[in-house]
Amino acid sequence: MKTDDLKKAAAEAAITYIEPKLKLDSIVGVGTGSTTDHFIDALGSIRHKFDATVSSSEASTSRLEGVGVRVIDLNTAPGIFVYVDGADEVEPSNAVIKGGGGALTREKIIAAASDEFVCIVDDTKCVDQLGSFPLPVEVVPMARSFVARSLVKLGGDPIYRNGFITDNGNLILDVQGLNIDDPDSLEKAINNIAGVVTNGIFATNRPDTLLVASAERVFIR
Numbered sequence: 341m342k343t344d345d346l347k348k349a350a351a352e353a354a355i356t357y358i359e360p361k362l363k364l365d366s367i368v369g370v371g372t373g374s375t376t377d378h379f380i381d382a383l384g385s386i387r388h389k390f391d392a393t394v395s396s397s398e399a400s401t402s403r404l405e406g407v408g409v410r411v412i413d414l415n416t417a418p419g420i421f422v423y424v425d426g427a428d429e430v431e432p433s434n435a436v437i438k439g440g441g442g443a444l445t446r447e448k449i450i451a452a453a454s455d456e457f458v459c460i461v462d463d464t465k466c467v468d469q470l471g472s473f474p475l476p477v478e479v480v481p482m483a484r485s486f487v488a489r490s491l492v493k494l495g496g497d498p499i500y501r502n503g504f505i506t507d508n509g510n511l512i513l514d515v516q517g518l519n520i521d522d523p524d525s526l527e528k529a530i531n532n533i534a535g536v537v538t539n540g541i542f543a544t545n546r547p548d549t550l551l552v553a554s555a556e557r558v559f560i561r
């Protein structure tokens with residue numbers, strides 16, 4: 341089975357998971373990436389079953405509107421019933437790395453603001469310990485060198501994501517070589533560096549529900 345078929349299976353499992361719980365006034369949070377794109381496409385077919393969405397990126401907003409789903413600003417949302425998004429890596433206690441697509445800050449905000457965070461992945465994303473995937477860190481442009489030096493002190497090797505500007509007007513450093521044996525602590529330590537907007541470890545607000553697609557089945561964790 342191709343990886344994209346697994347992503348689609350995880351996305352469709354998320355629709356099956358949330359659909360019976362939706363109410364006509366529900367607001368659904370929507371992530372970013374190729375797995376989430378499958379979710380958005382399927383969400384269009386049940387758009388009459390909820391009120392609107394809050395989107396984590398310009399790309400997802402455009403795709404949502406393309407399938408006829410209403411997108412509202414987080415500031416006008418009375419609450420977010422559920423947030424559905426992919427991940428780059430997930431470890432056994434469901435801490436994840438996100439931000440491969442560079443939308444990590446808005447993703448983290450919506451995940452924190454939601455009643456439930458449902459993460460959808462194919463089984464190639466499951467690891468014993470986070471860190472093989474370079475950790476994305478969103479940085480205010482003027483702080484790039486200072487933050488890079490600070491990340492080196494934490495044991496990392498930061499690489500500037502050349503030519504990429506986030507939806508918030510910032511840049512991304514992708515950090516290789518970090519020892520992420522304590523995701524909660526490292527998430528906080530990196531976020532404490534002046535100039536860091538946020539980093540791609542989602543441990544404080546880790547997924548409540550993980551749907552993993554393998555060649556045999558989609559399982560929940």
Ligand code: 5RP
Nearest residue numbers: 373374375426439440441443
């Ligand atoms: C974007 C993300 C994505 O969820 C993550 O990169 C996974 O992407 P994909 O579903 O394309 O494998 O965090 O910022």
